Amino acid sequence: MTPADPTNIRVILATDCGSTTTKAILIQLVGRVYRQTHRGEAPTTVEAPFADVTLGVINAVTEVQELAGRRLVTSEGRLIRPATATEGCDIYISTSSAGGGLQMMVAGVVREMTAESAKRAALGAGAIVMDVIASNDKRRPHEQIQRIRELRPDIMLISGGVDGGTTTHVVQIAELIAPAKPKPRFGSEYTLPIIYAGNRDAAPLVQNVIKEGFALTVVDNLRPVLERENLGPARDAIHDLFLEHVMAHAPGYDKLMGWTDAPIMPTPGAVGNILQTIASRQGINVVGVDIGGATTDVFSVFDGTFNRTVSANLGMSYSIANVFAETGMANVLRWVPFEMDERELRNRVKNKMIRPTTIPQTLEALVFEQAVAREALRLAYVQHKAFATTLRGVQQQRTVGDTFSQETSGQTIIDNMKLDLLVGSGGVLSHAPRMHQTAMMLIDAFEPEGFTRLAKDSIFMMPHLGVLAQVHPQASLEVFERDCLIYLGTCVAPRGAGRTGRPCFRFSIRTGGREESGEMVYGDLRLVPLEEGETAVVTIDPERGVDCGEGPGKRVEREARGGTVGLILDARGRPLEIPAARDVGRKAVEQWVTALDLYPELALTLTRRS
């Protein structure tokens, strides 16, 4: 891997090897800016009978080659480099989540402190955390050992204790792991990598316990003092071991690693990278979500702090039944504006689970699937908010002024009022027939407050751009701004609750030569046309007790940017509540569906019925 000089890079080829599909994109210097020009995809070929990931990569790149009219692969299946005027690319980069991605097990002494920091490090590096072992996880030692024996992680991360603190507890954890001899996923030839990132004084003792059959790496403590996390060294070690051990054992990856000009990154790790880059460049708070068939990933950057969670069993096909098990049928059906037979729905959901590649053919099936998506996203965000907190276990100095403040450590740092940009990706959001549907799924599930810009990553390009940011940040940012996101518009939603029909806020919108003003009552939802590239000055005068960003009852004036959907004024209240009585709730949802013109065909049917 000898990265080319960024100034000489004109053609970039990037792939993302997912569990089922390998996606390739071509980025080219068009005039003076980088643009994403073509894309292609092919089934991933990690499993038998192919068992070589590079076959899927070549197939996906071949599709790009055909579409671009530019030869990228030789007849022997090699990538052509460097680029000439008519063929080849200058650099090739890739991410991977094939074979279930990077699966880790983490351990710490106290579940809410070092174990949680370890989990944050693993998730931030793009791993799926299979389990968290801690001295106080309420399991008895033999139950913990049994669990360690059952799971087959790719890497283990052990943390515990602050530097200079007690060594006993973390050594005790190591003493459980060593004899349990966890089996790695990739067969008996594979030596399980373990990272130790705990109390530095305990490192020699841990080394003494974890010897044969493991590859132990010792890095700096990820929680050197209670008040501070130091996740960088552990995350770097995870990335290195991911390449050295995990990827090297996956079929064809040794070859793929030889092709790439930058280290292969786990897909979610790359998404985290690009979101952090954008948040820091633009000085904004961002939430990103990727909803897949099996899992839902939520990423957030608030005031520069990055968090990522994986809701391992919330998804739209493989895990759809679990969404129901967690939320219940009533919560899903509350988003559906017509009656459905519950017994039949239960069977439908299970049939989708066992035949995960099917797609909704009827409008009724689509409405139902999007209702499920709202609940999956909502639950994933609830889990994210519970995880993205200030550090727990930190002593706080209180003054007299804090006497009446109930703030403690471990509070969520997610504040929807401060959220500037909400980005959605994944099949059900990206492939929704109408952008309005995508926007409303995001609003209903995440309940943004104040002024929030909505966008979707239509072809899930963020992983490619995340790894590109490491090699060529300028190209990565240019493509992100121009081609990656499709801006849907801006949602304006005040925080507060009131009875349906009561005044919520007055608004005035000035754009170009036009001005519109009016009043919104509780329960109202209104779409104001505001095209992509257009901006409007929006003034909100909230009622008493209603807050749109400047405090209850205070006027807010902000610039709002348009998009493919427009400007959405949402006076349904926060937290968003749908009347529990099915008839009343259905009427409310029907009104919202009509206001946003979510399903034009359905609106006709509903009108005819009424």
Place this chain on the structure above:
Amino acid sequence: MSGAYTPGLTVTARKRHQVRRLLPIAGEVLVNVGDQVEARQVVAHTFMPGDITPLNLAKQLSMPPADVPECMLKKAGERVEPGEVLARTKGIFGRFRTEYKAQVAGTIESISSVTGQVIIRGAPLPVQVLAYLAGRVVDVVPREGCVIESGVSFIQGIFGIGGEAFGGLRLACEAHDQELTGARITPDMKDCIIVGGARVTHEALERARSVGVSAIVTGGIDDEDLEEFLGYPLGVAITGSERVGLTLVLTEGFGEIAMAERTFTLLASRQGADAAVNGTTQIRAGVMRPEVVIPWGREQAVDAREPGTTRGGLEFGAPVRVIRDPYFGLIGTVTDLPSEPQVLPSGSRARVLQVTFSTGDGVIIPRANVELIEG
């Protein structure tokens, strides 16, 4: 993508079938190439390291961890039995000594002077691998297991619960669209693999369990009944480890759905034969579907395609089954394959095909919503 359809499930009267039967860790293989084996025969065995029991002696005997090694009466590597004194404190001037008696049997694996923790490892756990498929051993993987081959009738299901099970094949329904109720299950079906038609009811499942039926193969089930039978809602389709008293294999899916007539006819034709089933289902990367394997004995079986099946891709005339509403479960043939994507009633654009049913009705369906009927 050209492959945007679901590969079908295999249902075939005759095929040569191979199974790899491997130990989870290295051990001893008990068969040789050329041996004829029975389904329940052990072909390989080994011992897994025993369970470990951690014991914090520093806490138990209220002493500093560093003192634990010298108070131990047994050393690492030695065996200990329940009730045996494991450690004794030094006491004060040799008096007031406290001792700790072992609660479990095993071998002492380690004694820690840092934490005061003693690890005792229990007796090795035996692991056996059965042949599963009655047939001939065609390959031996040294220290791991073997490959067995046999001519079989082979039916892949869509979803199952429970692991491997064996028994004689018995019909409990007379037609592919007949519901499998409790009344159809009789005491003489004990240890049998019974074949239903359409949906199996909860009452039938309970009756089968009480009678001692080995496995049920049927068309469908109501999700509500499955939840009641399992005792919990099923979240993800990763099954096989349930211990519910029998194995269940669904050939079609959830709801009021009849078993495909061809599948039922094939199972009916093999009534009385010894069969093996496995309900293990994993619908993730590395898909595993449940199966019914019915060996033909020493009779030769050759791979042969049956009428009404295909082994090609999605092509004109290919028999397909619709796997999503509004035509869920219907079987027809492909009569058109438009290359351009079309707008569906849902508003999505997708690649579609035309399927014509036996009634002569032709409908447009997304390619993703059909599966090939493969022989």
